[in-house]
Amino acid sequence: MKIEVHSIKIRDLDELAWCALCHGKDFLFWANGKVLCFESELYVKSKEARLVVTDCCIADMPEYSKGIRVEGSNAFPSSPMPIAKASATAEKVLEEALRILEKRKKERKK
Numbered sequence: 001m002k003i004e005v006h007s008i009k010i011r012d013l014d015e016l017a018w019c020a021l022c023h024g025k026d027f028l029f030w031a032n033g034k035v036l037c038f039e040s041e042l043y044v045k046s047k048e049a050r051l052v053v054t055d056c057c058i059a060d061m062p063e064y065s066k067g068i069r070v071e072g073s074n075a076f077p078s079s080p081m082p083i084a085k086a087s088a089t090a091e092k093v094l095e096e097a098l099r100i101l102e103k104r105k106k107e108r109k110k
Helices: 013-022 088-109
Strands: 002-005 008-010 028-031 034-045 048-060 067-070 079-085
Touching (some): 013 028, 013 048, 013 067, 013 079, 028 088, 048 088
Parallel strands (some): 028 079
Antiparallel strands (some): 034 048, 067 079
């Protein structure tokens, strides 16, 4: 499966969890010391599959935890946000997003 990541942002863990809660996400992904949240669409054409990630946010979380408490506001009560260990596909999305960020970083140094 080909993975395309179009928008990537590094966020603080609390900010990422708040955003995920506001957008109705059921859980976040964790892999290799990072938490990942993303929006995607799957396109299948004949034998070729392509996952297009329109928005991807990444936060540092060195140790795995099954969840994080998201502080509430007037509109949302304080809530737990589950964190699942990443599936193989989510790991590939994270790898591609980090590869793109590293490439951008190197291009800015030139």
